[in-house]
Amino acid sequence: MAGQIYAGHSRCYDAIVVGAGIQGLFAAYQLAKRGQKTLLLEQFPLPHTRGSSQGQSRIIRSAYPQDYYILMMGEAYRLWAALEAEAGVKLYRPTPMLVLGHQENPKFQNYRQSIERHHIPSEAFTPQALAQKFSGFYPHGGEMAVSDLSAGVLYANKALQAVQDQFQRQGGTVHDGEKVLNILPGALVTVSTSQGEYQAKRLVVTAGPWTNRLLAPLGLQLPLQPLRISVCYWKAKGQGHGSHRSLEQFPCFLSAGLSGHAHDVYGLPSDEYPGLVKICYHHGSPVDPDQPDQLGHASAVPDVRILQDFVRKYLPGLEPEPAVQERCLYTNTPDEDFVLDRHPRFRNIIIGAGFSGHGFKFAPVIGKILCELSLGEEPFYNLAPFQISRFSTPSKANL
Incomplete structure (x- = not known):
């Protein structure tokens, strides 16, 4: 049942991911593959049509004016193919x-x-x-x-289900229909929801248009x-x-x-x-x-x-x-580039946001980047175009 917490389930995790769109799913999947005990929280019952990831199709393409996107797409194609092979589901057709x-x-x-x-x-x-x-x-x-x-067409809904299935096969836990109410930073991040309270060493926020509502109590507002x-x-x-x-x-x-x-x-x-x-x-x-x-x-x-x-x-x-x-x-975002960064103060809180209508195709790479950032690693890619510091006046009232 959506959002239900079963007796005996742990409330302490290595990682918590908030938001089960395609970016959050891939981040959680990558964390679970790295041996992290991971909880994925989603405020709506899955599957749902309230966010940005649902639908039957998305364009996948290499063509971009920006070199940094083209470089990311090389790995994205390989990771999409790996997911197809792992899940045994056709997720893409060339067009x-x-x-x-x-x-x-x-x-x-x-x-x-x-x-x-x-x-x-x-x-x-x-x-x-x-x-x-x-x-x-x-x-x-x-x-x-x-x-x-x-280029080609990605089957979006099939991709969402495939990543969720693979995440759970890696031992990941999904709680849908469970809204996050508060985030308390610390060496262990405490996440309070409509159903209970959880703690984790690291938190990844991929909450789409609800991102700023979660970040505001943490002293950060992004131009989303x-x-x-x-x-x-x-x-x-x-x-x-x-x-x-x-x-x-x-x-x-x-x-x-x-x-x-x-x-x-x-x-x-x-x-x-x-x-x-x-x-x-x-x-x-x-x-x-x-x-x-x-x-x-x-x-x-x-x-x-x-x-x-x-x-x-x-x-x-x-x-x-x-x-x-x-x-x-x-x-x-104002420049339509993504946000892939650590919180300026709370370095074990990672933010993936502002995908500006063109992030779905990059999701396998974005999930890997968010995973690496949360583990304290430095990703292969130059993340300068995606850093929070590029915005001239981010709100830092409580930083």
Whole structure:
């Protein structure tokens, strides 16, 4: 039963992880693999749709403008493959991803140059070749594309379950439906929940949009902005029995600096709903994660209208109205880079946050990094882009 504590269960652990999204699951799994007696706490009954990790699909890709992300993805692919082999579950399918943009656009050029610099398997398309190879795309503004041939689709919900299963097979303990109420720092961290009290030598906080509520009593507030994202699915015009197959072969894509769009639009082939493609705007509306359906009208981003405009211009073979609308939560940092760091004062409290809508693919590496930080080790990667100190005015009232 969710959140139930059984008689005789220990309340003292080597490590506690708060938050059972994909990042917390991988952190707990890595800790358990390292021989740490680990408790994973989740405030909602599992599985749930209240956070950022749920859903059927996510894009996995090597293509990034930033070198540090590309370097992390090399290991991420290997760790995803290792999890597939260990769990005996298919978690990924290869699908080329197109980066769309104007030849002269700096953002598009950053993608193209990084792909070339890191020798990512790719192919460049002129506007004419793009329209010929991928008949669904209409580069109405003369856009070209470069493909990431290492890309694909991750099966998100299957991945969540696979990591949880492997964590428990390593001896890890999951308590879901159990909300954390208070964290008392010390050589042994004390975590009070709706069901009881636990102690551990180290704590990892991966609580998504609820992160600052846990950090505030510890004298730290990060510049995290929860956003509600519209996840939209679209069907082909005049869709018949034969069109399902063509949409299943639809590539992943990511727009990079298209005129009239401040943020990226991205898409995935038919998967969740047969005959529908997933197309979303990489931005949303500020929201209280406990009341995700309540939006302030003044702050609401008209993301569905932006998507309708994009579909009308670039994918005219799709219906102009989404067939299905769902929602997801992002937790954004100002620079959209992650937070992977120790608490500035309490060094046995580790924070993984601000994954800004693009962290799922990195989760195996992020979990390993959080594990290493909690064990007092220095990870292989340069973590300067992810350190708390990069923010100019973090709240340190009690530090």
